[in-house]
Amino acid sequence: MDRLRACARASRWAAVAVLALMLLAPARIVVAGEPARPAAASGRLQVRMLGIADGLPHPAVYAIARDPFGFLWVGTLEGLARYDGHRFVVYRPDPSNPNAPVSGQINTLYTDRAGMLWIGTFASGLNRYDPRSE
DSSP states (O other), rough: HHHHHHHHHHHHHHHHHHHHHHHHSOOOOOOOOOEEEEETTTTTTOOOOOOOOGGGSSEEEEEEETTTSSOOEETTTEEEEEEEEEEEEEEETTTTTTOOSOSSSSEEEETTSSSSSEEETTEEEEEOOOOOOO
């Protein structure tokens, strides 16, 4: 149990570090299906707090990744969520769906150049998800 708490604490700090790096990088506005453009082009930067009321599956976010298509992927203890700038689509384990995440307890996300989403979970190790399989 102590090891799980230590992993969770390390994952939270990793998420904070990733968010800090994202904030320090040149700001870009990304909307799914459109090319990224510098934030200066719009003249303003909008920050909005999103939570369960907006469709997030769990308040504790352990991982965040952006894919080449402009979607933001969020890993929580209750599943995986894809955010398109307007709404969340939640992916939970489903034994009848071979493309669904194997575990809902997600602690790491990574997107590769091919657009594959790699999902690290507490319970079932590493999973690969192809967003184009929908």
